Amino acid sequence: MKYNYLNNLPLDEAKSKYYAYLKEVGLSGKTETVPVNDACARVIKNAAYAHICSPHYNASAMDGVAVKAELTFTASERTPVTLTPADYTVVDTGDPLPDNADSVIMVEDLIEGENGNYEIISSVVPWQNVRQVGEDICMGDMIAPSGTVLTPSLCGALLAGGITEIEVIRKPLVGIIPTGDEIVPPTSNPQKGDIIEFNSTVFKGMLGEMNAKAKVYPITPDKKELIKAAIEKALSECDIVLVSAGSSAGRDDYTSDIIASLGTVLVHGIAIKPGKPAVLGEALGKPVIGLPGYPVSAIVIMDEIVHDIVAMYYGKPQLPRETVKATLAKKIVSSLKYSEYVRVSLGRINNKLSASPLARGAGVITSFTKADGVLIVPQNCEGIEAGEEVEIRLNKPLFEIENTLIVTGSHDPLIDEAADFLARKGAPFRVCSTHVGSMGAIYAVRDGLAHLGGIHLLDTETGVYNKSYVEKYLPEGSAVTVKGVGRVQGLMVQKGNPLNIKEFGDIKNCRYVNRQRGAGTRILCDYLLEKNKLTPTEIDGYHNEEFTHTAVAALIAAGNADAGLGIYSAAKMYDLDFIPICNETYEFLIDKSYLDNPMVKAFLDVIYSDEFRKRLSEMGGYV
């Protein structure tokens, strides 16, 4: 089997090598001229200078009468001045000042007399209530320097300055070529082995955010000539070309060789994780980039490299990204071989901003959907301890991140349902839920990492849920548990129960799928094992750990396992048989200081509402 090792160039070196080369071959944006009233958000090529003044004539700033100010100088309550029709001209706001006038008296200050006369009891000074020529903009003044992104008010200022058309950088057109024999267009019914092509949609969206246009080409199979032809076509039509997948060094990875045959490969392999197998190349003076097939790897390359190239195209500097300091919530171990991009969720609890690492697999797109930011672990660093201060590169405005209710703990779909109820009610905050198990929830509430923690922890000695754990792990009186739901736990087994599983002890005869350590359901499993006088080593699959009820159900439905503990709604969703084991008390643990927090209150209001109870009974398995 063919296997070529990739380079492992540190990111900064890869960037400077590539960008210097692109600069040398003259990468720069083409321009076009557009009407200013259609130019909002565009990037102007050159500095814009006003053609005319605004106002371009002396304009009345009020409704009233225009006069020569000197006529009014003696006016007072004791010595009113009478203006005859010959002395004034009626003007509305915006009207030009007549040549013989230099000021305006407001309509509110006019006392109507006879024969069209007006009496006034206060004077005006020259240019009072007049917008003199150039009050806002003077002809020749620079309205915006080169490279400015036009805001709505800047477009207004350009028009006010008599500029009706403007030269802007053309949005770069970026060609995206999805490749791979196993890749299929989006479908809700893929066949085994089909990989749904969603990367191009992610890239297209990201390019839109970078102010670039995307052209997605048809999926090209893993045939060298076909991919080469597709790249040549894209090169003839686009400003930048992205080849999705095939960028590594496996037997079907052609991207690097093809780019080399059409132009130059500057870098193949970057010391970042995810994102290592990227190809940075050039052909016909245009950037051609091979993106890794794994979505998360590709997103890192889009964010690190393609983002910069689009900025170069616009002639924009590589601005430092917005970062924020946060406390790392969980230890990270990293490799000295790479700098690692760890997606994190952020939460502000009691004025402390915490960063919780999300799933690190390169295939886990949901780690990006949930990511508030990225922690970049440098190449020379083996890991970072929990509690250390780290720098997080933000994916969203910090403001939005801080306006978030953080619910953590034991997985139950009811948390997502409650978040949805809140969203539909227009709650002015978002809900971020993470599944760290019931013990994780206890630690998170104790350490100020979550507002609410969902827990269902069986005290195997007393049979009472939660109470003894809270007493043991939390300082006395620091937190309270509030009522959540009752729910049925049981064994989920294949439809029709082919192994004829009747009770928990029967799992010794099948392939089990377990929950992670610290999960309430795992503690229940261990309790039931002991009760059935079984040991973990007797259970096939005891070490196959999943984080959610649905993940356990999915593996049973897929045939990877025969049985697993979980809640009824998960079994129902996957059309599995369900053998009830016990009723649990699922409660919410809350630090006392948040009991009056409006987000916490709104969340609990939903949980206790009749409407929500109705939804739970539709889902099934709640008591």
Place this chain on the structure above:
Amino acid sequence: MKYNYLNNLPLDEAKSKYYAYLKEVGLSGKTETVPVNDACARVIKNAAYAHICSPHYNASAMDGVAVKAELTFTASERTPVTLTPADYTVVDTGDPLPDNADSVIMVEDLIEGENGNYEIISSVVPWQNVRQVGEDICMGDMIAPSGTVLTPSLCGALLAGGITEIEVIRKPLVGIIPTGDEIVPPTSNPQKGDIIEFNSTVFKGMLGEMNAKAKVYPITPDKKELIKAAIEKALSECDIVLVSAGSSAGRDDYTSDIIASLGTVLVHGIAIKPGKPAVLGEALGKPVIGLPGYPVSAIVIMDEIVHDIVAMYYGKPQLPRETVKATLAKKIVSSLKYSEYVRVSLGRINNKLSASPLARGAGVITSFTKADGVLIVPQNCEGIEAGEEVEIRLNKPLFEIENTLIVTGSHDPLIDEAADFLARKGAPFRVCSTHVGSMGAIYAVRDGLAHLGGIHLLDTETGVYNKSYVEKYLPEGSAVTVKGVGRVQGLMVQKGNPLNIKEFGDIKNCRYVNRQRGAGTRILCDYLLEKNKLTPTEIDGYHNEEFTHTAVAALIAAGNADAGLGIYSAAKMYDLDFIPICNETYEFLIDKSYLDNPMVKAFLDVIYSDEFRKRLSEMGGYV
């Protein structure tokens, strides 16, 4: 003359009255179904649940061979295991795992043997190097709650979860009707009295930022029937209707009456400044809003009211806006009649964030182009002292604001030119320049409000520029002046010099236009008056003050004045005659702590570059 007084409803009351009414008449967004690969940035109507798992089959996570893990359990360096072709299946990343396999051995770990055999020296455990069904997304899991704005990665997650189409809120179509007899479409050659219609462009841009579409109708003259017909047409085609201008209570202000005749006027007149003469109405169940004609007033109503209505249409909450605490740099006096929206520029100097109020006129669109945020002075407040801490609602990300070189002081176009040079060189910061006069620059540098201050202050006793002022006003050794440019000051007079002005003393026979107090040019003027034994009262127009050389030139060119002091380049720009008076030393004052600031250094590098000197000589008047 007709004049009806408006209401003066506090903003919060106006909002709750209007929004409650709109809720009652059932304002809500229409929906449409779009392909997910075209849904980025759209707002989903309902919660989205995964249709399928991702991966939807057990997939190899590596290039290698798929095996039954138990075959490998005994493998070690001492006891290698040999795999025959019957034991393994070659797989690439993403390939489905064969039914008889439960793990993958990476290609890097295979030692090629004879007859297609492989030797291995380490074991794999079940599911190692396999992406099990549902690793990323489990069927039935909620991918996003109702009302979520789809990010690129969320679109990817939806497709990965088998969702190919999704119901999103249709972008609201907002009709904009510009009205007014004096209004003309954008032109670079307007006639006297023509007002260039740029408000609709500003609104269109702002609506784009709110995720709404705009339809701009033709300009409608101030005829009641015509405006009514235009509103009826817009009501039949759009979801929200905005009528630009005519919203006050003057003789040509019909908006309120027309809306009342078509539906309901809830509010006419809000206690905010600018923005007071707004009409909040409803017809055919749709919001119809009369916007003030002054651009800044209209922008405030767009930002306060229309913004919220678009959010209501999307079913989104009225989120609190992002604010920041800053120190007010200059005293503000406000009225008890209104809450006032003061545009401010922000600057971070030595870790102190300062807010400097910008021009407050309702017609000054450039006060919005320069505004980093808005300070809302409450209705019950008469003013705020300099140095007080204030809350600023941000118009741009704070991060962007902080990455700014603040240059203040005496007006000279060379500052804008230098900013443009920096932009074209791709400097990774922006330049914000304000014109506060040379004395303003001294105070700004002293008070930590600017990085650099441009000054040209003549010591009338010694004839030396700047030195004595710096010594007098700044603590010894705290700041230095660095070389700027030499420039020619002189009298700008009408083309052909019709009043035959020969020297400064001749201004006593003409209408003069002066610079503001604290400007170096004003100090020069006062010095020259004294030298010519003239007093301010002898000078017609001495109190007519402008802030820039171009503003003075514009007034002379417009015939508002006959002469004013200024620099050669301004006279040249306005085709005025120029009578040189003296050569000035224009220098930059810098607090010592910023001498090594990279932004300051980059700015000075430009000023001293040959390329920039060349540009100055094109502009003329620099020596």
